[in-house]
Amino acid sequence: MRKNLYKSLTITTLVFALAVGMLGFIGSTPASAATSPDIGDSSTYGIISSTYTNSINTGTLTDITGDLCYTTGPGAAVPVSISGATVTPCAPARGTDQSSALADLNAQVADSCNDLGVNININSVVGHLTGTYTPGCYSSSGTMGITSGTTVTLDGAGTYIFKSGGAITTGTDSFVVLTNGASASDVFWAPGGATNIGAQTATSTTPSFVGNILQNSGAAFDVTIGHFANILGRVLAFGRDVTTDSITIAVPSASSLATLRVVTQVANYYGGTAVVSDFNPHVKLSGTDVTGSPAVGVVSPGRSYSLVAGTYVVSEDVHTQYITTISGDCATNGTVTLASGDVKTCIFTNTFTPDGGTGGKNKATITVAKVIINDNGRTKTIADFSLFVNTTSVVSGVTNIFPAPAAAYVVTETGDANYTKTFSGDCDSTGHIGLSPGDNKICIITNNDIGAPIVVPPVPPLIDIVKVPSPLALPAGPGPVTYTYTLRNTGTVPVTNITMVGDTCSPINLVSGDSNANATLEVNETWLYRCSTILVETHTNIITATGWANGISDVDIASATVIVGEPIVPPLIHVTKIPSPLVLPAGEGMVTYTYIVTNPGTEPLSDVTIADDKCTGLPSRISGHPGDSNKNNLLESNETWNFTCQSKLTQTTTNTGMATGSANGLTARDVAIVTVVVNAAAPVVNTVVPKLPNTGYPEDMGTAAGFVGILIAASASFIVFRKRRA
């Protein structure tokens, strides 16, 4: 009997295999990609149920290879042969496993799934007339069934998802069989109602049904498995009733598939507008797209593919104006090798390059940074001023790309009659700025409020930022870079409202430093930030740090160039500028600016210069600096060169110091912007230094003597008067 059945099955399978081969020529519905969801520790269970009922119509025990759990069991009268553990009741974690796996399946169905129609029998439906399916997702908005006496074939390694809107019912003596590497562990049935697996007329040595039945825990989601059915799979029906009748059920071996996740991200610096769904990543095996590929890009955790072990190549369709790099577990050429059970992730980074990646030949950048000084009681902030470069609206601290060369761009703002406006940095006094290709220009606008001075002038904030990329160069081509930003409070008052704006890296994460977690950069506190990105071409990253104290903002800007594709280590230079004092309370006075110039990079710097737009007297040519410990006129990374400059200030002043240094044919520069508050020079009218108080009382004796004097004088006057009268 069994031999005959086996023979007939073999013949049936051969017939279907031929049919499948023919289908290969006539084509079938393209499958959507599907990925096996994680069922957690439920993987050892053959049956998970609420009330489990078993019957023995023929005297043959129900045989479970695996674990069993239920709330209400079948009792001793109707025994079950079980190889694993019997657990009662089912642990809540089984329900969690089930609901999370179902959520995963439903998400995949919602994303992309082949709709087979309403109330269909999958053994014969348009596109699958022979009942054969390749890996993928298949759905019906109604019931899903298999006609009695027919066979459905799952052909090929991969994940199969069958999702129905109603019950799933298989007829008597129907079969679901696996061929060409298909695995029961990777077959998932997600019914929208009850599941009824048909009976077999006789016991079957091969499975009559395969895969994981994932039941919703709602009402009407019970499972009934007919007499003599032979299941290679799992019935996961936490909270629902399961009924069996002399069946065989065996937990399948673990999946041999690997998971490949493909993440797509877009870097829209300088105004790119594409989104991840504008990109189409491919996953190919031997030059052919795998099932579900290509598909539109998705952000992390990415789009998943369940794939058999092998070496795959990921790629992406060309997108104009974007350069694509591949990272993660994939090689930069997109190759990734998967072994059974692997979970690997490949990341596509698409970087906007408006000039088509010509290495910055036709572009330059302008960063406009704003400083606001409210030392006379006004309260405007940076957001109250609209900034423009020509007619382009820009944001303080954000680097903007512009065509170059160009004779003059003009930086403007919507002014405020209560604030003065001063340009500094690379702008001239009218806000004009010329660009050559490759320039990274900085324009600083300082707005100082106009009004009556306040009796105690506010102390301005002072911050300092230094940025170091790692590595400094990517000689082998595009690759990851991590920027480390060190932000310090070099002033005398706590600084709040810290913002860090970087032009080509996000997110910028605060790693350490705010030890009391009050979001205030305390005096002498040092905050460490990091940001990682992928550079595809030589690039100068610019970071703008802004902070506030006492109604005054301070800004510091650091830039660092990373060379891509050439074995050149670029220079780095840093200047910290500290004025003394920060406040001149009485009208005017001398301020000494100290410039501390260091080399945070690795290359010794030649031709070091230091200049300040509002303090004269700094050396134009530096040689023999006392800080040059090895007397080679090069600023090494272990040296500190200090400079000072004195200036007489008569009004609140923001000035910009700039240090430059060269190495390997490249020049690095750093700016330092500080504000010194001068109490307006109008002490007579508005600002008065109080005189010291008159706190004394005359001593008793002194008081008495005074009164005696008065008495004597009065008496003497009276005597004189009397004498003259006489």
Added chain:
Amino acid sequence: MQSKTSLQQVLLAVSIAGIALSSVVIILLAFGLPTQGFFAKLFGSVKNSASSAAVGASAVVGATAGSPTRISIPDIGVDAAFEFVGLTDDGAMDVPKNPAAVAWFSPGPRPGEVGSAVVAGHYGPWKDGRKSVFDKLHTLQKGDSIYVTDTKGEIIVFVVREIRTYDPYADATDVFFSSDGKAHLNLVTCEGVWDEAIQGYSKRLVVFADKE
């Protein structure tokens, strides 16, 4: 003759006035009333109203401290309440009404805030024998502690940094202003010899203290 008569009448009037004044003073002394306040009111030499137009807004600094309520300087036996004062009409910091109290210059920073908080106290014996709060201020030494309690109930500790003597009309910028971003407390009183002409002492004593 006419002129002699006029002179005699003037002298008579002055004599009467002198006697009357002496009598009032004697009465005041007998009942222990404040003569300085009396003279102040009589001659308008001291005004208690702060000149808000001249002072403007108070310091724009982190207002973390409350207003001061009490000062304690154990080394010289001071434990006194605060009065709040501004400027007199002639531009001087005003003084406490009560010789046993101290006065905080309220247009400036509060004690404990960034900047220089200035506190004045009287010096010299009161006519009824009572002492003034800062009679012994000159005996403070560098390193001595000053405790200020504020309205938040917090006690702010200051440590004496230095003691300086000023002329009464010296530039007091150093006393009222600081730019090092730290919190200071500067105590002011008088010292030297009593000068009848200016109804005050010849010097001012300032104790500069820093928040601990």
